[in-house]
Amino acid sequence: MCGITGLVNYEDNALLHDMCNLLKHRGPDSDGFFEDKNVSLGIRRLSIIDIEGGNQPISNEDGKIWTIFNGEIYNYQSLQDGLKSKGHKFKTNSDTETIVHAYEEYDLDFVNHLRGMFAIAIWDEKKNRIILVRDRLGVKPLYYHIKNNKLLFASELKVLLEHHEINPTINHNAISDYLTYLYVPAPETIFNEIKKLRPAEMLVFNLDGNFFTKRYWNVEFQNSNQDEGDYAKQLRNLLEESIDLRMVSDVPVGILLSSGIDSSLVATLATKKSDDKLNTYTVGFEDITDSSYDELKESKDMANILGTDHHEIIVNSNDAFKLLDKVSWYLDEPFGNPTTTLNYIISEFASRTSKVVLSGVGGDEMFGGYPKYKALKIFEDFGKFPKSFVKKFGTVFQKIPDKTSESVVKGKIFFDSWKDEPEDQYFSLVSYFKENDKQKLLNFKALPS
Template sequence: MCGITGLVNFEDSVLLHNMCNVLKHRGPDADGFFQNKNASLGIRRLSIIDVDGGNQPISNEDGKIWTVFNGEIYNYKSLQEDLKSKGHKFQTNSDTETIVHAYEEYDLDFVNHLRGMFAIAIWDEKKNRTILIRDRLGVKPLYYHIQNNKLLFASELKALLEYDEINLTINHNAISDYLTYLNIPAPETVFNEIKKLRPAEMLIFNLDGNFYTKKYWSVKFQKNNLDEKVRMVSDVPVGILLSGGLDSSVVATIAAKKSNNRLNTYTVGFENKIDNAYDELKESKEMAEILGTNHHEIVVNSNDTFKILDKVTLCLDEPFGNPTTTLNYIISEFASKTSKVVLSGVGGDEMFGGYPKYRALQIFQEYRKFPKSLVKNFGRIFEKIPDNTSEHVVKGKTFFKAWKKNPEDQYFSLISYFDEKDKEKLLNFKTSLSSRRFIDDLFLESKKSNAKSFFEKLFFVESTSYLPNNILEYTDKTSMAVSLEVREPLLDHKIAEFAANIPFSLKIKNGSTKNILKIAMKDELPRNVLNRKKRGFTPPLINWLNNSISDLEARYFSEKRIKEEGFFDYEYIEKISKDYKNGKTSNYVKIWSIICLQSWFDVFMKKYNFTI
């Protein structure tokens, strides 16, 4: 796992080294550079495979093709043998060198021979072009800037900000998108001048300045074997992020069976008894005892998370409203003390139908002929009940609000936090594009992958939007900030193709989510793990906000600050905050998302030269 960067069509050694230094946290073990007048590549390396011999950049035999990459190629050994049989000469035993020879052999189609997670940059002197590639599911990020026939790229956006000639301007449409999704979907970023590759996308940039992007993969429908796909290719110790839930327990169980060593497992819990409903310390400890792992626990409180918000904001590069980001940073930092690589159960919900929103959408389909008048009446009843009566009341309000005629409208309602009317009240600027454009485009695109039913289309949309733009984005940034590689075995692309082919009725059956995964693991996992109610890896944010709302308001929502910035409408913020304190707890996500956006302004405006 590494941080990569590069320049094309100009040479600037100082800039290249500065960009690499910004990425040092991603690769503290070594750095490496290739430079000529047309292209320069840089890397910070976290040594995992071929620790002594796998330094980058690396070239083919005649030095005409060079590459740097971030990630791991899990099938590199078999691919290496195949390439050797075709006459290629290898100087190392690293997965990186496999990339350059595979490209030499198969040209742009080489990526279809790779299995793993990766962000790759290749400089091809023979064809005078640079190729940037992001892995199929979007595990590893890659940002780029193109201006005046020049290309700059990096694993993190902040590295590109070392280039003084980028005249940064805030992308107002992206801010609006953030308020809808709590993240900024690719290819957009918070700055108009910088883009990021989408999952399974490659960018081909020619020295004449012409460039284009193309998608090289989408989910296919074919059978596969789940057990074979837990990837543990590593020359350093491997650990597991263990919540005690189904997905991480599946990964931990299979990994423990395949490992000859006693594995480390890591769990985060919460200090206050009032937060026990979110705490999985007991469950994860029980699972660790069953597997015989070296189990490590860390306990946190609201102060632990709020005090590192700005630090985590810097790690994330862009505004990010998912409240799990600080938790992920804490558990990653904790795990990095004893492991360089950890496995995670991320992706299980998207692959096998684990989220409550999926069950809601299934209910909408099953009861689509239910009288709309009754739906509206139930919705009105829930609206009259105060939010703070019960968490179920808030969920009920969300459910009935989303019960619309069109399934795509239902889905968009369930995943939206600020609707367009809310944003018009909050923002002191107009946007030119609707945030729904991403979802509408993906539903249309899903048809190209032969998705026919709504739930097949939904699988495509979720695996190309929510998963990479939200879950995988913060997982990469918060773990690599502390030099920890996180691997997601359930997101091997062959598993994605397998999961796409499972009828949705087998994923959620009789109200039981991830039903097919539970059946597959019924002889491997205890019954209480299989039947455990989903909690999700999330902090007790409402409880924490209740304890700290006054301090947070003073820092982020003061009338003086809001009016000086001129970005938000102070009266609207004052209203949602007042309503929250008066019992409308459903406002907590809106409040948190604005806090995170204000934190981003604080961190990046102090460090870089741009204005709101």
């Protein structure tokens, strides 16, 4: 990953360099700057594509459009070919430069031609505006602060706090949201003075201080008459294409391998696409009490089947606790997923031999692998079940102490979430603290958004 930052309607190059230096952990390979009277851009780069020639910022032919970005454009090669056929001149073979020329060709619609994960900043001197864009699913973060016709932005929240005019105050709505979801949804952040772009959102900021945001993409569901076999074939083709695009790299690619279907499938397809022996990585636990969480044997078996160069790291509970302060510093905001520290450990371990890793993260969300999705299916299948019976059964569960077993706790959540509307059912299933519990805990009510 890379780290980007910038100032609009500021003249403070020292601040820009301080902000950029704070992103060095995101981009240890090089830094780059564009410094003008009205706009300054900075980047810390992790080199993946066109290692020697792909340094940023990068401009178009006449130097009137500049860009920096964090992420990867997977279809940059085909996009580059199309832009060349339209007369655009490229001076590098990097995916970054395709962004500049795509914007030059398609204006704000350029983002709909990109396939990838990205946080992008484009300075257009001709139109006196800067464009900030976040990828469709929000893989790459982008924070910003707007005040008095001035804009600051960065890949991480802490970077914006380098500016002395930002005096952060706690956002109570964000705390309330965190206790519901265990993270702070965009556009809010933990501080009132700083926002973050939503997934699939674009911010256009003009030098006169006027700005607007817009959503450029959304998920669309379509009815189809295809049978299960057709869907399976289409899914396989899409997975193979997806892996193929992500294997394009000028540095070694590895796989985070667990014992699950998702990462095993990714590893299988990646192995078929690679001419080189791939590295795979698994984390195990020294003091584990529940063997169902130990994935070492199954992942090693899969690695042997695929013929990968397999690496294992064994951790204990103390290893995770020792890293809490460091991981919290990287996260910037409250984030309650207990696997975060383990993700840091395995990623740091993998980075010693691979600069890029693929994983199966997202598979459960795409294919309904979590218990909450199964609960929603039950609610749908038994929607006409007598509500009085459901309520009575739920009341029985409420009388059983939580400490009895984990199944009792899950049962309480299940029956409490059996509501009339699907939206209410889902919200109840994903909520960690209910509204009355939050008010007791925080002693304040969530403010209207």
